[in-house]
Amino acid sequence: STGKRRCFCGRCGSPILKRSDNAPETLRLRLGTLDSDPRLKPSKHIYVGSKAPWVEITDHLPSSN
DSSP: OTTEEEEEOTTTOOEEEEEETTEEEEEEEOGGGOSSOOOOOOOOBOOGGGSOTTOOOOSOOOBOO
16 A cells, blocks of 8 residues: 555564554554564554444553544
8 A cells, every 4th residue: 555564574474563654653563573672662543433342441541542
């Protein structure tokens, strides 16, 4: 997509990360690709409007649809 940079696994083609030219300070990393604890904490919940009905958000982080 124009304005977005994506990186994929060279072996299987799975998406690894994405960066947008509109928000270069934000890097979206697929957490399933990590082998160890990244020692980072979440800052917010996104796409909450699409979460499964049985998922409960029990913290006080900001959220957006």
